[in-house]
């Protein structure tokens with residue numbers, strides 16, 4: 001069985017970042033395993049942009065960022081296996097056996113960055129996270145008003161109302177982009193589809209006609225994408241309580257803008273078992289994860305969607 005110091009499961013934005021930071025320390029003794037091809041469209045990290053609200057704000061190109069992180073990791077010696085679904089993780093003494101259809105590997109440390117597939121990957125560890133997956137969608141409009149909606153003229157915005165809409169200037173496509181935060185229905189990795197929901201397409205158009213007509217144009221495309229949410233809608237960023245050699249991250253539908261930092265924290269957790277960053281709120285043992293009545297209380301007290309979370313989800 002081939003041995004690695006660290007194996008990362010999932011090469012979306014967060015796994016690629018962990019792979020990169022681990023490769024800086026461990027070089028060729030790091031392996032990334034991805035169930036599909038790199039850059040595939042079935043996860044959460046494939047679209048063109050994300051943003052953060054700060055004075056010198058900018059857009060992060062998600063698709064390119066993941067590609068760059070993998071390239072930099074490879075340059076430091078990391079190996080990446082594509083089209084290799086991990087079927088089991090088996091804690092083994094102080095290490096972990098990682099099983100794929102083709103081969104089994106052994107690692108001292110494993111990072112699980114598998115987003116909506118997290119519980120499947122963790123199945124044999126005995127730990128299960130209370131995660132909800134929703135199918136969200138974004139629509140690109142071929143606006144004729146390109147200059148007005150260029151990134152130097154028009155900001156990323158979020159509208160807080162009965163529905164929460166967010167929009168992006170023209171970037172990546174010759175088009176503006178609108179989404180609805182938490183507008184989607186619940187799905188699983190098996191039941192999610194790539195078909196746009198026409199009701200939401202209509203809702204978006206109605207919102208723009210009313211508030212921002214110049215943003216509209218012929219619909220270029222609508223893409224679906226999963227949000228993977230713990231009950232309190234915050235990240236999970238920790239090691240497993242009974243198996244500290246396994247670290248887990250869940251991005252809660254708002255993590256891409258922090259991908260590099262999260263990757264750095266994951267590398268620290270894998271190598272030192274701790275982090276100098278204040279990640280206490282993201283512990284896997286917090287009541288939102290371990291107390292099965294939490295979700296009910298959280299929703300009952302009107303906290304289903306904390307205002308700050310809504311803002312964070314588009315970096316606002």
Ligand SMILES: Cc1cc2nc3c(=O)[nH]c(=O)nc-3n(C[C@H](O)[C@H](O)[C@H](O)COP(=O)(O)OP(=O)(O)OC[C@H]3O[C@@H](n4cnc5c(N)ncnc54)[C@H](O)[C@@H]3O)c2cc1C
Pocket residue numbers: 009010011012013014015016033034035036042043044045046049050051084085086087113114115116117118121136137138179224225226227249250251252253254255256257258312313314315
């Ligand atoms: C519509 C939408 C808008 C968003 N907007 C923003 C935003 O504005 N700002 C922001 O910061 N974030 C945003 N997000 C959230 C952000 O996209 C995610 O938090 C982030 O991309 C999650 O990255 P990830 O690597 O954890 O997941 P993914 O990209 O899904 O990667 C997980 C990877 O694990 C692989 N995998 C799973 N199981 C296995 C297995 N058994 N074996 C091997 N590989 C496996 C998968 O194939 C996949 O490649 C948005 C998300 C959506 C859906």
